[in-house]
Amino acid sequence: MINVKVKCFSxxxxxxxxxxxxxxxxxxxxxxxxxxxxxxRAGEKLNDVSLRIAINQKYQKEEIALQDGDEVVFIPPVQxx
Amino acid sequence: MVIVEIINEPIxxxxxxxxxxxxxxxxxxxxxxxxxxxxxxxxxxxxxxxxGMAEAELKRLANNACKNFTINHLYCRHRVGKVKPSxxxxxxxxxxxxxxEAINAMDWFIFELKKNVPIWKWAILKDGKKVPSxxxx
Numbered sequence: 001m002i003n004v005k006v007k008c009f010s011x012x013x014x015x016x017x018x019x020x021x022x023x024x025x026x027x028x029x030x031x032x033x034x035x036x037x038x039x040x041r042a043g044e045k046l047n048d049v050s051l052r053i054a055i056n057q058k059y060q061k062e063e064i065a066l067q068d069g070d071e072v073v074f075i076p077p078v079q080x081x
Numbered sequence: 082m083v084i085v086e087i088i089n090e091p092i093x094x095x096x097x098x099x100x101x102x103x104x105x106x107x108x109x110x111x112x113x114x115x116x117x118x119x120x121x122x123x124x125x126x127x128x129x130x131x132x133g134m135a136e137a138e139l140k141r142l143a144n145n146a147c148k149n150f151t152i153n154h155l156y157c158r159h160r161v162g163k164v165k166p167s168x169x170x171x172x173x174x175x176x177x178x179x180x181x182e183a184i185n186a187m188d189w190f191i192f193e194l195k196k197n198v199p200i201w202k203w204a205i206l207k208d209g210k211k212v213p214s215x216x217x218x
Binding site: 007009010011054057058059073075076077078079080081 | 112128129130131133134135137159170171191194195196197198199200201202203213214215
């Protein structure tokens, strides 16, 4: 098993009601697997929200296997400016 | 030179050195908070950001702007926290030899910032409701 930390912002924080979650998951868990877990946990609140994935503060375009200690953020559409 | 900052206080303009005589264009952009969100009056916008990654993305974009548009300097301050109508939420200065590359770089930089930098905002309406603020212009 590995531990990963999920930081929540904007609509993800609103949907889940927390700033940070820690998950203990199987070693083969990927970023997409974790997104499914997050979406299920949010019920229908994230159904219309597209999410990009950042791992250890870098955008990831491809599905990748998570590593122990990873910091994961599911990034809803950004709104700077 | 590139300077990017994310701050939780009113924005003051960057001070440009008087001795700079290599740049014929000094382009300044101030993004300000409008008084309404989808036609409804607001009390303020509340910005949040992903600390660390937001600064890194801003810096990456600023460096790319310098490379791709042959500008010499890009300075950017983005405010977070509560920002009231008419206050500045983002301040950018670009210096270049001629105007055209500065104007093109500014447009590209703001477009990319709004697409990639992990900063979000909610509009707090006068009636107390909190709604996403999703300006893409």
